[in-house]
Amino acid sequence: MGLTQIKNIFSKIASSINNDIVLTDLNGVIIDCNRTELNGSIVKIPEFIEGKEIFSEENYDFIFIKQYNFPRYLLGIKDNIQMLNVVSLLFNDKNYKMTEANFYRELVLNNIKKENYDELKKEFKIEDRNYYRLIIAKVENSEIKNAKYIIDNIFIFDKNIILDSESIAIITSKPDVEIENLCNMLFIEFSTDISKNIKLLVGSKVDELYDINSSLKDIYNILKLIEKFNIVKDIYFYEDFLIPLLIGSTRKDLLIQLNDENNKKYDKIFKNKDLIYTAKNFFKNNLNITETSEKIFVHRNTLIYRINKIKEISGFDLKLFEDAMRFYIILLIKDMDEK
Amino acid sequence: MANVKLEKINKVYPNGFRAIESIDLDIVDKEFMVLVGPSGCGKTTTLRMIAGLEEITAGKMFIGDTQVNDIAPKDRDIAMVFQNYALYPHMTVYDNMAFGLKLRKFSKKEIDERVTHAADILGIEPLLSRKPKQLSGGQRQRVALGRAIVRNPKVFLMDEPLSNLDAKLRVEMRAELSKLHHDLDTTFVYVTHDQTEAMTMGTRICIMYDGYIQQVDDPQTIYDSPKNKFVAEFIGSPQMNFMDATLVEENGKVYAKVYDRLLELNEDKANIVKEKNYIGKEVLLGARPEHAVLDDDGIKAKVEVTELLGSETYVYSKAEGNAIVVRIDPDIKVDVDQEISFKFRSEKVHLFDKETELNICK
Ligand SMILES: Nc1ncnc2c1ncn2[C@@H]1O[C@H](COP(=O)(O)OP(=O)(O)OP(=O)(O)O)[C@@H](O)[C@H]1O
Ligand SMILES: [Mg+2]
Numbered sequence: 001m002g003l004t005q006i007k008n009i010f011s012k013i014a015s016s017i018n019n020d021i022v023l024t025d026l027n028g029v030i031i032d033c034n035r036t037e038l039n040g041s042i043v044k045i046p047e048f049i050e051g052k053e054i055f056s057e058e059n060y061d062f063i064f065i066k067q068y069n070f071p072r073y074l075l076g077i078k079d080n081i082q083m084l085n086v087v088s089l090l091f092n093d094k095n096y097k098m099t100e101a102n103f104y105r106e107l108v109l110n111n112i113k114k115e116n117y118d119e120l121k122k123e124f125k126i127e128d129r130n131y132y133r134l135i136i137a138k139v140e141n142s143e144i145k146n147a148k149y150i151i152d153n154i155f156i157f158d159k160n161i162i163l164d165s166e167s168i169a170i171i172t173s174k175p176d177v178e179i180e181n182l183c184n185m186l187f188i189e190f191s192t193d194i195s196k197n198i199k200l201l202v203g204s205k206v207d208e209l210y211d212i213n214s215s216l217k218d219i220y221n222i223l224k225l226i227e228k229f230n231i232v233k234d235i236y237f238y239e240d241f242l243i244p245l246l247i248g249s250t251r252k253d254l255l256i257q258l259n260d261e262n263n264k265k266y267d268k269i270f271k272n273k274d275l276i277y278t279a280k281n282f283f284k285n286n287l288n289i290t291e292t293s294e295k296i297f298v299h300r301n302t303l304i305y306r307i308n309k310i311k312e313i314s315g316f317d318l319k320l321f322e323d324a325m326r327f328y329i330i331l332l333i334k335d336m337d338e339k
Numbered sequence: 340m341a342n343v344k345l346e347k348i349n350k351v352y353p354n355g356f357r358a359i360e361s362i363d364l365d366i367v368d369k370e371f372m373v374l375v376g377p378s379g380c381g382k383t384t385t386l387r388m389i390a391g392l393e394e395i396t397a398g399k400m401f402i403g404d405t406q407v408n409d410i411a412p413k414d415r416d417i418a419m420v421f422q423n424y425a426l427y428p429h430m431t432v433y434d435n436m437a438f439g440l441k442l443r444k445f446s447k448k449e450i451d452e453r454v455t456h457a458a459d460i461l462g463i464e465p466l467l468s469r470k471p472k473q474l475s476g477g478q479r480q481r482v483a484l485g486r487a488i489v490r491n492p493k494v495f496l497m498d499e500p501l502s503n504l505d506a507k508l509r510v511e512m513r514a515e516l517s518k519l520h521h522d523l524d525t526t527f528v529y530v531t532h533d534q535t536e537a538m539t540m541g542t543r544i545c546i547m548y549d550g551y552i553q554q555v556d557d558p559q560t561i562y563d564s565p566k567n568k569f570v571a572e573f574i575g576s577p578q579m580n581f582m583d584a585t586l587v588e589e590n591g592k593v594y595a596k597v598y599d600r601l602l603e604l605n606e607d608k609a610n611i612v613k614e615k616n617y618i619g620k621e622v623l624l625g626a627r628p629e630h631a632v633l634d635d636d637g638i639k640a641k642v643e644v645t646e647l648l649g650s651e652t653y654v655y656s657k658a659e660g661n662a663i664v665v666r667i668d669p670d671i672k673v674d675v676d677q678e679i680s681f682k683f684r685s686e687k688v689h690l691f692d693k694e695t696e697l698n699i700c701k
Contacts, residue, residue, distance in 0.1 A: 146442070149442075153427060153430075153438070154427065181425035184421070184425060185425045185427070188419065189438070189439065189442070191392055191412055192390070192392075192412045192413060192417075192418075192419060192439075193413050193439055193442045194413060194442070195411065195413070196391065196392055196411065196412055229354060230353040230354045230355075231353075231354060232352060232354070277379070281379070284378075294532075295377065295532060296377045296378045296379070297376075297377035297378075297532070297573060298377075299578075
C-alpha cells in the first residue's frame with residue numbers, strides 16, 4: 001500500500017468520526033488529521049517505540065501503520081483505544097509480497113530482521129561476494145526515470161532500487177577504479193543529456209550484504225559534511241571524506257585548541273602561499289616529485305627546495321608517508337577551521 | 340557560427356574559493372583553442388563553465404550569438420571528451436556511440452546515419468560490433484571521440500583526453516586530433532597542462548596561471564614574444580634562461596650588462612627601453628638555449644652536464660653559481676668542468692621588468 005492509498009483511507013475515516021485522529025510519520029510529524037489547524041505540526045512520540053504494538057503519549061494512543069509490512073507511519077487517536085484497534089484494520093495490506101526488489105529496498109533501509117534475511121537470501125538465491133557498497137544517485141523528482149534508465153545500462157550487473165522520489169540506490173561489489181569510471185560516465189551522460197542536477201555518493205564498504213544499511217548511513221554523514229562545508233563535487237567518495245569525517249567526530253574544543261597551536265607552530269608555512277600550494281599538490285600526486293613538478297610547473301629543484309623548507313620549519317619530511325599524513329591532517333584541520 | 344565568448348567571467352566555488360578572476364576570451368569559430376597552465380590554474384573550471392556544468396559567478400558567456408549563462412548543458416550544442424573517458428563495458432562500439440542519441444530519442448535511422456558517419460571519419464567501422472574489452476587504448480579513445488562526434492556539436496570540449504595514454508600513443512593521437520579538427524571543421528576547446536601538446540595542436544593557445552589569463556596568441560607568437568616572464572618560462576624546453584642585467588647607454592648605443600659582459604641591443608629594443616626610461620635600471624634578461632652562440636668574448640660558464648640528442652647538444656652550465664642552459668652544435672665536443680664562453684643573439688633576447696615581470700618590449 002502506498003502513501004496515497006493510506007491517505008485516502010485515512011481521510012475517509014477522519015471525516016466519519018468525532019475523535020481527534022492523526023496520521024504521522026515515525027517522528028511524529030503530522031501528515032494528515034481531522035483538525036486542520038494541526039496539519040504539519042508535530043505530536044510527541046515516546047523515544048522507544050520499536051517492537052511495540054500500541055503505545056500512548058499524552059492524550060493520544062498510537063498504532064503503527066505498516067507499508068510493505070514495515071512500520072512507516074503512526075495512527076493516533078484521542079481517548080478511544082477500541083476504535084483505534086478497529087480502524088487500524090482498514091490499513092492492512094493483504095497484497096504485499098516480498099519481491100526481490102522489495103527485499104533489497106528493505107535491506108538498504110535496515111528493515112529486515114536477521115532471521116528473515118537468511119531465509120529470503122536463500123529464496124532469492126543471492127550469492128556472497130567479497131564486499132558490498134552502496135552508491136546513491138540523487139536527482140530531481142521528474143528525472144528519476146531517466147536516471148534509472150542510464151543506471152540500468154551502466155551498472156548492468158548490479159541491483160538498483162528507487163529509494164524515494166529523488167534517490168536511486170545501487171548495490172555494487174565492483175573494484176574502486178571501475179566504480180569511479182562508471183560513476184564518471186553516469187555523471188557526464190546524465191548532466192550533459194538530461195540535467196546537471198545530479199549528485200553521486202559512494203558509501204563505505206561492508207563485508208556482509210546484510211550490513212548494507214551502514215553504507216547508507218555513511219552516505220548520510222557525507223551529505224551532512226558537504227552541506228556544512230559547501231563542498232561541490234561530481235562524485236562524493238566515502239574514502240575522500242574519511243579524514244574529514246574522523247576530524248568532524250573529534251571534540252570541537254580539542255580541534256580548536258589543536259589548530260591554535262598549529263597556527264603558532266607553523267605560522268611561517270601557513271603564511272607562505274607557495275609552500276601550501278606545493279604541499280597540497282605533492283599530496284595530490286602521491287608524493288611523486290617528478291609528477292608534481294610537471295603538474296604545478298616548477299623545476300624539480302625548486303620543488304625539492306620547498307619540501308626541504310617545510311621540513312626545516314616544521315620538521316615534517318613530506319617525502320615520508322607518516323610525516324606527509326600528519327602534515328596533511330594539519331592542513332585539513334586548518335582548512336576546516338577557516339570555514 | 341560557433342564562436343565562444345567569455346566576458347569578464349568569474350568563478351567563486353561555493354566553499355569561497357576564487358578559481359577564475361574576470362577573464363575575457365574570444366574563441367573564434369572553427370579554431371583549435373588550447374587552454375594550458377599549471378595544476379589548479381582554472382582550466383577545467385573554465386571548460387566546465389563553457390559546458391554549463393559549472394555555475395558562472397559573474398560575467399557573460401556566449402556560444403554563437405546566444406548568451407548561455409542560464410542555458411542547460413544539454414541545450415548548449417556542445418560535446419565533451421574527458422580524461423576519465425569510459426565506455427559501456429557490455430555494449431558494442433556501435434551501441435556505445437548510439438547511447439546518447441537514444442537518450443535524446445533520436446530515430447533509429449538518424450542514429451544509424453550519425454554513427455556510421457562518425458565511424459567513417461574515425462576509421463573504426465570494422466570495430467563497430469566489438470566490445471570495449473576487445474579494443475586497444477587508442478581504439479577506445481577513438482570510440483570516446485565518436486560518442487562526441489555523433490552529437491554533431493557546434494563546439495567540442497576536451498579535458499586532457501590523452502593524459503591516460505602512454506607516451507607513444509599520445510604523440511600519435513595528437514596528430515589524429517589535429518586531423519579530426521581539420522575534417523570536422525568545428526570549434527575545439529582543448530585543456531592540457533602539457534606545453535608540447537599545446538604548441539603542436541593549438542591554432543591559438545590561452546596560457547593561464549592562478550585564475551588569470553596570461554596570454555592568448557598563436558604558438559609561434561607565444562614562443563617568440565611572450566608577454567611576461569611566466570609565459571616565457573612556461574613555454575619552451577629546456578626553459579628560457581633568466582639573468583639579472585643592467586641597461587646602459589654608451590655612445591648612443593644601448594647595452595644589457597650581464598655577468599660583466601655587454602650585449603648590444605638592436606635598434607627597436609634600444610628605442611623602447613630609452614622611451615620607457617629603463618636606462619640605468621636593473622631588468623631580467625631572458626634568452627632561450629637555442630639563441631646562444633659560442634663566442635670567446637662572451638659570458639663564461641662552467642659545464643656541469645651535457646645532453647647529446649644527436650641533432651643538437653644541450654650544455655647545462657653555471658655562471659657565477661647560476662644555471663644557464665645553451666644549445667650547441669653536436670659536432671662541438673665539450674667536457675664536464677670545461678669552461679665555455681657564449682653570447683645570446685641580441686635580436687632574440689627578452690627584457691622583463693623586475694617588478695611586474697612584464698616583457699618590456701611587447
Ligand atoms: N568543486 C570545487 N570546489 C572548490 N574548489 C574547487 C572545485 N573544483 C576546483 N576547485 C579549485 O579551483 C582551482 C582550479 O581548479 P581546476 O580544476 O579548474 O584546475 P585545473 O587548471 O584544471 O588543474 P589540473 O591541471 O590539476 O586539472 C583549484 O585550486 C581547485 O582546487
Ligand atoms: Mg583540470
